[in-house]
Amino acid sequence: MIALLTLASQQSHGEGDGGHAGIYPFLFAMTIVLLAAKIGGEVFETLGQPAVLGELVFGVVLGNLYLLGLTGLQGFQHDASLALVAEIGVILLLFEVGLETDLGELVEVGMTALVVALLGVVVPVILGYGVSLYFLPEVGWYVHLFAGATLAATSVGITARVLKDINKMQTKEARIILGAAVVDDVLGLIILAVASGIIKSISAGGSSAIEIGPILIIIGKSVLFLAVAVFAGRYIGGTILQLGASAKVGGMAVVLSICHCFALAGLAEFVGLAPIVGAFAAGLVLREEHFEGYEHVNPEKFEEIVSPVSMIFVPVFFVLMGLKVDLKLFTDVGVLSFAAVLSLAAIVGKQVCSLGVREKGLNRLAIGVGMIPRGEVGLIFAGIGSTLMVAGEPVFDSATFSSMVVMVMVTTLATPPILKYVFTKDD
């Protein structure tokens, strides 16, 4: 009735302020995106590929229907409501990943994850710098630095989803990748802060000296947040969840779990970290015992508590990532060759991660492959590069930006099948 009346009032007295255009565009968009996700997932599952790849590919299809003259879906990419659903989707995904991860086992792989993450940042930065220098000899060194930074970013969403799809979340390799991804998130923030700082300094005509103070603050904040989240989050969130078991009103377990997740995700972002770091920590601290006593909940399957909710949100994230892929970019040879070499550097660069694994008997290749996807993180780095200005020119011009986008697509689309292959070839 709300929308009906709003609509009616706008039609009848023409005073619509544009603030409420009705909810039906969003409802239709969600229907199309969810159906595309499910059909894509089903097709690829039938072909023996991870469902997430189908969601990405069908997202690409939706996003490029305009090439066939169907322009009706072009608005999806910039729809704020869909973006919100997608962002909640990736938060819920990492929360679920956290629920499935045992904290003790994660600490066990902590040192390895740290080394893996550091290697996976340093080598791609150097490779990205080199590739950029070769293809763009005429531009300033800060462009190469930013290109390197873009190559260093890791997006854990794709890998986590593939690991879930192929039931490998409980492996030691999966824990190392996830641990490294958390470290990577912090490293990504530091690199961005440093690179942006240098460029701003150059742009303002100042020196290009790197200040150590802000870097230490970011590192300290991250470590402090994780410590607080893991210890306080466990006792506060866990205690509230246990209290909820004796409540009379229904739905306490799922609502309190979501609140616990949202609170820590929000807190993470509030202190300057990624919300998904908080969501992952939120899942990490919850255990079977917190879900005992609930009438309709099986504590042994507590990690499935938010599944029906995440099933609505998570696919939207992956379809939207696919939607942002513009196939027209693949027709420019200059962009393509730069992009091809960048993609190669991106993939090879992360393979050194496997050198950080000292334990024997592990599938090192899988760890290197799991770190490949740049996903949304790479897109954001590229986006920032295209808006940062030096002497009136953007750091990344249109061709460089497009090449970066192609690199992101390649790493994102290539990872699911490769990861599935390296994880299951010995089974």
Next chain:
Amino acid sequence: MIALLTLASQQSHGEGDGGHAGIYPFLFAMTIVLLAAKIGGEVFETLGQPAVLGELVFGVVLGNLYLLGLTGLQGFQHDASLALVAEIGVILLLFEVGLETDLGELVEVGMTALVVALLGVVVPVILGYGVSLYFLPEVGWYVHLFAGATLAATSVGITARVLKDINKMQTKEARIILGAAVVDDVLGLIILAVASGIIKSISAGGSSAIEIGPILIIIGKSVLFLAVAVFAGRYIGGTILQLGASAKVGGMAVVLSICHCFALAGLAEFVGLAPIVGAFAAGLVLREEHFEGYEHVNPEKFEEIVSPVSMIFVPVFFVLMGLKVDLKLFTDVGVLSFAAVLSLAAIVGKQVCSLGVREKGLNRLAIGVGMIPRGEVGLIFAGIGSTLMVAGEPVFDSATFSSMVVMVMVTTLATPPILKYVFTKDD
């Protein structure tokens, strides 16, 4: 990582366009709203009252914390993301109500529901006109007409939720109320179109004649939509759901159900009806047989298929309704006395609904009480009244608007306990 980088980039190069301020305000708001809903629901359930009343009252508390100097939550009322969640919430609620409603049984009460709805519109319009005439003798007659229209609106959300809370959704009384609510929705649209049309005509210096053409179009569109939704929706949506049972990817049942609901809700709004009419129709046409063959779904409990999702969305709608109640209005005597008489007229006016019930042995009082809440519909009518202009003056001045808001609050807050009482006193 998305928000982290966006945040970092905004901090570091100050180019934030304001379009993405981070997701943490939304995450915190959701946490607070959901916790308030659950605590409020639990407190009222313990007191023997419906949980929804607790959600409303705790919403009122959150919305009026500013009176105690806590202004941090004032943004909730105008937050577009929360509003979206709330709107999806009421759509999912009506979908669930539809799932629990048997179409055959609804048709059985069709004639009764029609008469109930008509009586429940005509009498409040007359009463509202009269009360307005008595309190505001100096204003134009169109103000009285609009006041009457505001009194005629029915909000089925509150009643549906109470009926669910007290397990009375399967009664014949519940079916009559729901059927009448669907008719009411169409009548509301007609009244608004007519009243707005007259006012626009007066404002433009034209005649105040009522045109019959547009009225017939609205009625025809509504009947056509319901027929299409019930017949085509059943075969298309139902067939897709049955196909989904053989899929390999998980979550098909819940995702396809949501798609079915969103598609019909969107379609309803698209043709000019309320989305909740479409959502209700979507639920109405689904049956046990559509959910057979799914691995993790019990077809006998298909009406619970979207429960975990609706548990996150629905409470947000009720807390937000409570949030919009400004307790400061209760301190103005003029507003209070006008509002008190309006509220009385609103409550008494709907009691004639029970006269439309010819069947014997039914709880007629319950039907009259179930039609009382004006909820968000009344608020929207009042809002439109305060923006429609005649000769530079709004149809509803500030005091009239405030009185209407108080009337809405009273009918909304009073219904749950009264409805529970009249439904259970004979048990």
